[in-house]
Amino acid sequence: MDSAKSSLIPNAQHVNNGGGSESPMEETVLQTVDGERQRETETREPDVVDGKAADLNIHHKRAEDKHKYSTIGYQRRTKQKVANDFGTLSKGTSAGAKPRTALKQVLFSQGVSDKASEERSQLDGLKQVLEAFSLSEDLRWRWNEESQGTTLETSWTDIVQSHSTMSKMQRHQQEALWEFVYTELTFINKLLIIKDLVIAALVQLHQKGFLQEVTPEQLFSNLPSILEEHQQFWQEVVYPMLQEARKTGKPFDPMRLDPGCLQFHKRFSSYHEYCLKEEDNLEFSRRQMENNLHFSTYVQWVENHPQGDRMRLGDMQAKPHQRITKYPLLLKAVLKHTQDPPVEHTLRGMVRIRYL
Template sequence: MQIVIFINFGCQKKKQRAAVDFSTVSKGTSAGVKSRGALKQALFSQGVSDKNGTFEVGLILFFLLLLLPELVHSWIHRLITLFLFQSLSQERPGGVQGQVDALKQVLDLFNIPEDLRWTWGEGGTEKALEKSWTDIVDSHESMSKTQRHQQEALWEFINTELTYINKLTIATEVCHNITVFLLLRIYYTCDGSTVSPTMLFSNLPSILDAHQLFWHEVIYPMLQEVRLTGRPFDPLRLEAGCLQFPGRFPAYFEYCLEEERNVEFTRRQLDTTPQFHTYLTWVENHPQCGRMRLGDMQAKPHQRITKYPLLLKAVQKTTEDQPTKNALERMVRLVNHFLESINGYLQLKEDTLALSVAAQRIEGCKIEGLSEEIDKYVREFCCFDLMSPVRGVGPNVIRKQLMEETLKVRIRKDTKLVVLLFTDVLLMTKTQKKSDKLKVVRPPLPLERIHCIELKDGCDLQTFFNPKTQCVI
């Protein structure tokens, strides 16, 4: 049987009823199917008043849950929670505090699966590993100390990967519940700008998907081989997956870029939104969260991705076979290169943002020629953009502001100017009286054409500009 439900929410300050249309469609036949209008008339035209309209809607959805228990943790359950929150909030005075108290009651009724661990393996039935690698490796008693340490290091790699996936699964469930929290707040306050999953967790679901795929394609086959044969774990089974890190985990670039913003947004919400504080307290104290705080959930991805070189080095250190040792060295080197590329990406974005902020403070100098016609042609050549690439280097090298200082500059007469030193250029600017911006008063001076000489008094510095014609200015 297929249940089709049509919901129409309205955001109004006046008390209102929620209009619900639904029809029941039997598979393979259309006989006996009532129209949505007829069902609506039968349910809502029997003297139902505005006072108990919300109650009847909740009652109808309650019976839907009884008919379809498999939907208890689906959106229908969350819809009932929405209606409960609305009814509780309308009956409870006290403004924001009333909303907080109502939200506490709703959260107590909210169902979360008893076990949030990720299911994997054939048929999706496995949730846990063996207690130890010695439970599946037959020759563990006859191994040397070094070999045992190698197997323990590989087991730590596998075990911590599954633990990490489970923690991401919990964080993703919190992410989904944030969506429900957002719906509750929209329905009650008509304000959808308060909080959203991406503002707290960025693209965390994409990271979870990538690691689940890494488990299925790389780690699980290695684990199953040991289970079936009883032979020791082979580090070479990790090689293909580790050499594919850049292609498997590109989602970390975006997550690491947004992480600081997400943490700051969370801190601001905790300070300004009592409802969010109530929700977060409920989440962090829930047994299924395993005593993880929201900050811990947000920090897990960057903590994990930076741990892979250490895990691989631990395996390499205890490996005796030289070809295998060389392969592990390649894995470590490539994973480290991947981490360096993330750091380079973050530095590039940070430098670009800083340069953009600096460029917004600076106004170009006014070109005054002999006539309007001359001015027109002069402006075509007198155009310098701080955001433009630095000449002679690659696109990943961003111009940086190295120094800013107010100096007394003698051109025709002594003038106080704000001198800005960038990676490749020197700007002489002047403060504006009616704004915080700086106006360029002299043409930009390329550093490779500037020569500075300290004068005898030890306080003055003479600057010469040497153009390509070798004529000093």
């Protein structure tokens, strides 16, 4: 009951006790109060009387809610909402981390770019050193006696005057001896290219700070020593035979090769070391070609050089081994076309020598 109603009741009691009889106003007030009480009673009674019904309604409501929560549709909607909320949260986290990720990518890209720029700069410097490398216009060997023009005639027929009257056997013998002479000088010239172009360019790169990890010995072992031995062999054995034919116009004499071939092991001792390290040198070069851009650039420059005689690096490294194993074949070709018994005997002795 509110304050307005409670204020009316004391006043009504006071009037009734004091006067004995009720006035029309007082009667009206009492009726009003009684009406209020009756309405309040009527309002509360259904809650008391229908208490069991109210409890039953609450029970039904809970059962309906339980059924609703346990349905598949509700559970799907709930899971979908949770998934959406989680996805929204993930997007928020990803969006928040995006600037940091972008910053890492920028820094990483900048590092890679700087490294690539430095590598390009070093590669350009290496190329400049190679392009600036200079050497003689003619790398062919000229020994003391050869001071003019070409070092060797085009054919043995330019030297031997009786070539037109020779038998077929004699001609084949002279051709085999000429091949011995010609291929020996050709081999020396190829070794000169390797020494004066390939090795010298590598040394030039070392002086400028490039390709320090690659040494001439790792590519060609003791090849310069082999070159010196063949130059001496030419001067002391091959050239005297050539010079005698030039002076006399007579056929090449195979007996002039005997002293040099019998002393072969002494004259060419450097081959033992070269052949022993040849496989390691080839493997080292292969790895460098696969993993070292500076080395592959250097090799490409060497192989394309106008004075490189179109040799590949592998060909250069194989030249000594190929030459040393060719001597028995050259001597057998001479022996095959020789009919003079004493000369045959001497040639057989040269062929039997172990050249490797």
